[in-house]
Amino acid sequence: MIRLFIPHDLAPGAELALDPGQSRYLAAVMRQAVGDEVLLFNGRDGEWRAKISAIGKRAVAVRAEAPARPQATGPDLDLVVALVKRGRMETIVEKAAELGARRVRLVVTERTNADRARVERLSAIATEAAEQTGRLDVPQIVEPVKLEQMIAGWEAGRRLLFCDEAGDAEPILQALSSQADGEPWAILIGPEGGFSPRERALLRALPYATPASLGPRILRADTAAISALSLWQAALGDWRP
Numbered sequence: 001m002i003r004l005f006i007p008h009d010l011a012p013g014a015e016l017a018l019d020p021g022q023s024r025y026l027a028a029v030m031r032q033a034v035g036d037e038v039l040l041f042n043g044r045d046g047e048w049r050a051k052i053s054a055i056g057k058r059a060v061a062v063r064a065e066a067p068a069r070p071q072a073t074g075p076d077l078d079l080v081v082a083l084v085k086r087g088r089m090e091t092i093v094e095k096a097a098e099l100g101a102r103r104v105r106l107v108v109t110e111r112t113n114a115d116r117a118r119v120e121r122l123s124a125i126a127t128e129a130a131e132q133t134g135r136l137d138v139p140q141i142v143e144p145v146k147l148e149q150m151i152a153g154w155e156a157g158r159r160l161l162f163c164d165e166a167g168d169a170e171p172i173l174q175a176l177s178s179q180a181d182g183e184p185w186a187i188l189i190g191p192e193g194g195f196s197p198r199e200r201a202l203l204r205a206l207p208y209a210t211p212a213s214l215g216p217r218i219l220r221a222d223t224a225a226i227s228a229l230s231l232w233q234a235a236l237g238d239w240r241p
């Protein structure tokens, strides 16, 4: 069943006009017709069954019929990732959405080769991935900030899993096995060039940081993000029963 993320409130009988991109997708790409069913979600009201009520030149209208699933969000898990090249960044965002990250927070470090990101494009990728993966919210893509700024504004109570390729960190599953359940976490992945010695010392000194190794090989940033998110979900997240 086609799932669409929409900004509107959802209530029985609500008539909603889809945006041009979604209208084109339904009418031209998926060749849907009036009366066909779709699923809608907005990140607040759960998932609703809806029917296409009109297919106009410019917009498709849908009518919300009944709730299909109540609103639920996954664990409070951020992915904090240093800016990497566009293609790899887009892969990281798509996989972070599938793997249940609540937010993807972009960070600039000494060795990032960019200080900007196409946040709008990344948000569209996150939305498409959320629609495909069946989640009821879309991960927020947070504008890039400098590493020191991120640390200065760190939210009390959130733990930081510092994926440190230096090689002497504790293996990730061991590092996570001793942690309490239900705490908010963030996973930090560095840039292609890794963290500088200064940054590593800064991060390791943070009381809320847990350095972790992802094994003996140096992983590309996207592989590292996927691995760390998967292992965190299996150890502390919603991959457990």
Ligand code: SAM
Pocket (backbone or CB within 6 Å): 162, 163, 164, 165, 166, 188, 189, 190, 191, 192, 193, 194, 195, 212, 213, 214, 215, 216, 217, 218, 219, 220, 221, 224, 225
């Ligand atoms: N420093 C490496 C180098 O110069 O070739 C590259 C860093 S790697 C491409 C990008 C990020 O992925 C690292 O900063 C780290 O956060 C994570 N990462 C990669 N391999 C890792 C490993 N074996 N253990 C822990 N983290 C790793």
